[in-house]
Amino acid sequence: MLMSGPAKPLLAADSDRERTNRPPWVDGDRMREDFEALARIGSTPEGGIGRPTFSDAHFAARTWFLARAEAAGLDTRVDAAGNHSAVLPTRRRDARVLVLGSHLDSVPGGGRYDGTLGVVAALHVLLAFKQAGTDLPFALEAIDFTDEEGTLVGLLGSEAFVGTLTVKSLQTPRGGRDALMAGLRRAGLREERLLDARRDPRSLAGYLELHIEQGPRLEREGVQIGVVTTIVGSRSFRIVLRGRGGHAGTMPMDARRDAAVAAARVILRAQEIVISDFPSAVITVGDVRLEPGAFNVVPGVARLALEFRSQDDGELDAIESAVLARIRAEAEAHGIGLEVIPVARWQPSRLDPGVCDAIERSAVGLGLTTKRLPSGAGHDAQSFAPVTPTGMIFVPSVGGVSHDPREYTAWGDVVNGLNVLIGTVDELARAD
Amino acid sequence: MLMSGPAKPLLAADSDRERTNRPPWVDGDRMREDFEALARIGSTPEGGIGRPTFSDAHFAARTWFLARAEAAGLDTRVDAAGNHSAVLPTRRRDARVLVLGSHLDSVPGGGRYDGTLGVVAALHVLLAFKQAGTDLPFALEAIDFTDEEGTLVGLLGSEAFVGTLTVKSLQTPRGGRDALMAGLRRAGLREERLLDARRDPRSLAGYLELHIEQGPRLEREGVQIGVVTTIVGSRSFRIVLRGRGGHAGTMPMDARRDAAVAAARVILRAQEIVISDFPSAVITVGDVRLEPGAFNVVPGVARLALEFRSQDDGELDAIESAVLARIRAEAEAHGIGLEVIPVARWQPSRLDPGVCDAIERSAVGLGLTTKRLPSGAGHDAQSFAPVTPTGMIFVPSVGGVSHDPREYTAWGDVVNGLNVLIGTVDELARAD
Incomplete structure (x- = not known):
């Protein structure tokens, strides 16, 4: 689609840098600015973030996300489950949408990377394709899902999106029924409308999520990119x-x-x-x-x-x-x-073998080492796996520390992940 | 002092009821009204009370106590540690004061009797002597001590009163330093002045406290009055x-x-x-x-x-x-x-053998059965034991349940306790 031969990252193609098999393939400065702007929203004295679902800090992060997308000329939307999206349309008629997502909520006293990285990266993939003027065969949607971490329910937004959220699961939510009701009120959402967030799976081209590993395997083995095969x-x-x-x-x-x-x-x-x-x-x-x-x-x-x-x-x-x-x-x-x-x-979720292959081709094309591995953490991707081709890209976590302020991933690894995500979109576009 | 022979309760002497060796020796209705008025302040759905130190409910109970004492024509005072007192003066010059006390604060989700009973009984002893017009050799002070239960510090008011509260104990209080500071501010108290609440032990004639046993021994053995020998x-x-x-x-x-x-x-x-x-x-x-x-x-x-x-x-x-x-x-x-x-x-506290004897004589004179026993619970009385003759009267607790909404003592046992307290004051007055 974008270029022949192995997938090459858009921004690298636009840059004057000499190509090597080491990051940065792209100039990640602008993405880093955005990542750090988000890390200041709900920051804790310990150096992490506290953005439980529908806390003031969570609202502030979501507001930042929509404003950033609008300022960059992307379409935005908020659905009945409170999912916040930036959309890059395609000129194709009746085209499906490739969803790139993660979440801006955190556990109490969590780290800066979990969820946030995937949302910022998704946004920057849209910006990269927009800047390149590429006409993709699908629309791209960068989405911040509501309540992945389970302050209230867990995977609330992504399950509503794919249609697996049930009225029953709202009766004994993780955070308690009172907290759920109060949270929905604060967010201006209505319980009886949450299920309206569902999109027809036929409208989806697939789902991709970039995330830190949250475990120590990639770091221990010196591998740059994890290709997730199953989610716990x-x-x-x-x-x-x-x-x-x-x-x-x-x-x-x-x-x-x-x-x-x-x-x-x-x-x-x-x-x-x-x-x-x-x-x-x-x-x-x-x-x-x-x-x-x-x-x-x-x-x-x-x-x-x-x-x-x-x-x-x-x-x-x-x-x-x-x-x-x-x-x-x-x-x-x-x-x-x-x-x-x-x-x-x-349920444990098996991710799409075809998408796993696309991720791997994208990484290998960039000269990055890869490893297939299962995820011990839950992710919004598991909501999508049963309904649309779904893949996840992991980047290493130092010491495997996560859900903790000491959560850390080297910026070079983040840029690798962004490059692989862009390359995977390109792979899927070429296969479409 | 009041009468010859075995101590006889004041109110019984004023009433027309036929004397038996069974309660009520006094018409406890008025005291019961007061007890129930207090049970409504901070009442919980489970039937107990929640009056942690310096909560709104605690303030309301203390306000009720002072207003009730003033309405009955007693002097009132609040000291630098927030202890609330009603005082019945004596005509004797330079007379000491016999302190009758307990506390109106409770543990979270506590029972109606713990602490409250002793304060209401103390107040009614003053009312009884006032009504009888008796000139006692000491003033009587009915006192509600601050924070017996340790929401903030524990025995805060009674230790300040006797002079054993230390600046050190205020540094790592049970409830945390922040809660202590916030509580003192809410109560209009100043940390650096708490120690000013100290009274010269030479000004004290002694200390008496009526309390529910909070254990099952008296009930199991069918004994009406416990004479406390030591406090844990x-x-x-x-x-x-x-x-x-x-x-x-x-x-x-x-x-x-x-x-x-x-x-x-x-x-x-x-x-x-x-x-x-x-x-x-x-x-x-x-x-x-x-x-x-x-x-x-x-x-x-x-x-x-x-x-x-x-x-x-x-x-x-x-x-x-x-x-x-x-x-x-x-x-x-x-x-x-x-x-x-x-x-x-x-420290474990040994109560005064002379006061124990006086309590026992008072109870026996009323035809009540007694038992000497240690207290497994802490009480404001333990602050007084090292500095002035101190005694405690226990009445049975059904099932030994305490610090719980199901805490219960039969009203006849409460009236027995009040009678023994009145009789003990009389015994001490005669010995003075």
């Missing part, structure tokens, strides 16, 4: 343990049904089961709330946030049954009331 | 565990230093040590905070509120050394950073 599945549950509250001085130890002690048993037992019986899976209790929560009160209630992940759906079933059985047995043995509230259930 | 000592610590935060999907189990797992180990090990080696002591982790606290983030930091109690100071030393050593060993073995911040340290 996960299940999450809210576990409520009800013991008996009381005075911490007068309630004898042998009369206690202490919810903190029950929570401690759940945390350790659940971890033991996964480590010993499911060595390739992970399990996490990411939050514990004790009620009432004071030095001098035996806690009567503990509320736990528990999730586990596996690349294999059958293994998810096996973990769920083993862990919940053990929790039930522990609770029963110690006279603790137990409530298990399913929160989210995401 | 306690030590509390804030334990900060620092692991490594990260992505819950990409951080392999064997690379984790998970603060939630570390917290679980601390909770279980600390409990095991006390149960096996210190069977008459208790230990509690009453609160756990994980950071950042989300389904999909391995927690990097856990903050625990830990306290233990014993009637014996040497045993407190032994528990502290055993538990902290075990926590240190656990942290070290799992690569977890550890910070142990001492928060409060209260």
Whole structure:
């Protein structure tokens, strides 16, 4: 489409730099400015960002994104699920759209790269093609999905987009029903309209997402580009343990049904089961709330946030049954009331082999080393995998640190990722 | 003083009711009205009260108390530590003051009786003596102490009153330094003036406190009045565990230093040590905070509120050394950073044998059964024990439930307690 031979990045073609097999293939300065502008929105003293869904900082980042796209002459839109898009149209009639996306929300106290990088890169792919004046066979849409991280629901925007968001999943959302309702109100969204964000899969040419690896494999092996083959599945549950509250001085130890002690048993037992019986899976209790929560009160209630992940759906079933059985047995043995509230259930997703090949060709054409690998993190891409050809590009994460302010990816690796993303769009355009 | 022979309650002497050895010796209706008025201030849906120190509900309860005392023609005062008092003067020159007190603050989601009962009873003792026109050899002061429960510091008001509050204890308060500063500002108090609340111990005739037992012993044994011999000592610590935060999907189990797992180990090990080696002591982790606290983030930091109690100071030393050593060993073995911040340290207190005898005589004179017993809960009385003759009267708690909305004491038992308190004041007046 754009050029013959191996895919060559647009901006490199426009630049006077001598070509080498090392970054920067493009002058990434302008993208870096934008990346750093976003890193200042919701920045934390620790050097990361805190932009939980529908927080002021999150709104500010989304506003920045639309303004930046408009200033660059791109079309913009916001759909019924609050997804924010910049669009580069094509002259072709009835053309489909190739979606490039990620998210601007973060976990509390998260890093600067997770999600943000993919949105900035998507925007810059549109800018690059716009600047080159290329007439692609599809429109390009750079999209910031609502609530990928699950402050409220998780993958809220991308599932609404592909039509897999269900009314049921909105009843016991990760962040609690009250937080969801309050958040939607703050964002000016209506629950009963969220599902209207759905687009007909026939209108889609595919989906691509650039993301940091969030794990240590690429860095350890000195590989520049990860080609994601599958995305992990996960299940999450809210576990409520009800013991008996009381005075911490007068309630004898042998009369206690202490919810903190029950929570401690759940945390350790659940971890033991996964480590010993499911060595390739992970399990996490990411939050514990004790009620009432004071030095001098035996806690009567503990509320736990528990999730586990596996690349294999059958293994998810096996973990769920083993862990919940053990929790039930522990609770029963110690006279603790137990409530298990399913929160989210995401299938493992296999990404499109054709798109994986296109990513690999794009990287190899740029002289970059590649590795095929699964993703242990969930991504908006997993919403798209069942409905349209979907691919993900990973760039290395130093130390594999993520969901943490110390999250870091060298800028050269970011530019590599951007180049591979541009090249993959080009590959898909040529195949179209 | 008031009458010869065994102490007889004032209100019974004024009433036409036939005397029996069963309550009510007094018509407790008016006191019950007041008790229930207070139970409505800060009431929770569960039927308890939530009046943490310097919350709006706490302020409202204190305002109610002063207004009620003024309406009844008593003097009132508020000291530099925010303690609220009603005073019944005596005609004697240079007379000392007999202090009757407790507290109107509660733990979050606490019960209606803890603290409140003692304040209402103290007020009604003053009203009874005022109504009888008795000239006592000491002034009577009914006092509501600031922050007994430790929302901010614990025993803040009573320690300031007797002069044992230290500037050091204000540096790492139970509720955190920021909460203390904000609370003092809200209450219009100044930290540098708190110590001015101190009264010369020579100005005190003694201290009496009526309280629910908060344990099950009196109820189980069918005893009507508990005569408290000692008050438990306690030590509390804030334990900060620092692991490594990260992505819950990409951080392999064997690379984790998970603060939630570390917290679980601390909770279980600390409990095991006390149960096996210190069977008459208790230990509690009453609160756990994980950071950042989300389904999909391995927690990097856990903050625990830990306290233990014993009637014996040497045993407190032994528990502290055993538990902290075990926590240190656990942290070290799992690569977890550890910070142990001492928060409060209260010695076990022996109450005055002469006052115990007076309480017992008062109860026996009313035909009530008594039992001498230690208190597993801390009380404002422990601040007074080292400086002035101090006694505590317990009434039964159904099921021993306390620091919980289900806290309950039968009203007949409350009236017994009030009668014994009146009788004890009379005993002390006669001995003066």
